[in-house]
Amino acid sequence: MARTYLDPSPLPGPGQWADQDLVALTVGMDAPLVLRAYVNGMFPMPIADEVSDELPPADWIGWFSPVRRGILPLDGLRVPRSLRKSARHFEVTVDRDFPAVLAACGGQDREGGWIDEGIVAVYTELHRAGRAHSVEAWTPDGQLAGGLYGIGYGGLFAGESMFHDPRVGRDASKVALMGLVAMLRAGGHPERRLLDVQWRTEHLASLGVVEVPRTEYLARLRRALALPQPRWAMPPDWRTASLGQ
CATH class of the missing domain: 3.30.110 (Translation Initiation Factor IF3)
Known part of the structure; x- marks a missing residue:
């Protein structure tokens, strides 16, 4: 209990x-x-x-x-040809508009939404302190098509939520994830960095997310926390970086 x-x-x-x-x-x-x-x-x-x-x-x-924790190995992101093609149509940035990403992830029309005013206040404070970060995917005409946010500490990135706007960016959240993985890999020691997604769902499994026991997660966490933070900026080659199969 x-x-x-x-x-x-x-x-x-x-x-x-x-x-x-x-x-x-x-x-x-x-x-x-x-x-x-x-x-x-x-x-x-x-x-x-x-x-x-x-x-x-x-x-x-x-x-x-979670007793079974969902993580995405940085060499395990599945990027099919269709997604690589979609990525050509977006600009991906880091921390350009954290409030907009947080608001979109907490949209009232989202089933099972849990991002309330208290969550917004706390994570906004953490963003101002340099601990919460967003990744955004933009259309060529400057519309926010999708994104994600989470907590960064050392070699840990704990993903909290992601979204896409189906009107302008069906694959935009996946493209933002591509950018995040490229950025984390660029920080060095990709085998020790930890991209935590909380729980493995069928959708996340299709992107390469796996489950590990809680004890293994905690051991990986200790190793990741000892690493320096990545540079919170999108690598220029994020579209072509080796992100796994």
Whole structure:
């Protein structure tokens, strides 16, 4: 059973985690706590289900460390010919418009949306501190067609969410992912860097995402955190970089 903390300052370590994805609950969160969670293998998500009769659901934050963690090996991204062709039609940037990417990922029309005002406030603060980053895919006429955002710390990039605008960029989120992988690989030591996607879904599996046990994820995390951060800028050769098959 997940531990519950009314004071959000402490979080349990791996030795206290239950054998389930949800490892802790707190009332509220702040940017330092969120960053500390990532470097210890956890990530936050508001809990929609009612946890207490005394507090509204929006006040509860669940802290997750999946028993089976989804990661994308930097040499394992699957880039079919059709996607390489689509990439020619987009410009990909880093941190050009973090607020717009965050807003699009949290669009009210998205099924299962969990990005609320609290998430926006915390991740915006982390972006200003240089810890949260966005990757954007733009059309030739300057429309934001897709993108993604996540947390960067050392050799870790913890992806949080991605989106595409079907009106202007069916493959735009995948193209943004291509750019992210190229940028992380350009930072050196690609075999030790860690691109975390939280859970493996069928869609993410089609892009090369695999599952690893929690213990293996934590070991990889320790190695990744010791690396320097990548340069948060898109390599000029991102379209042709070797991104796997």
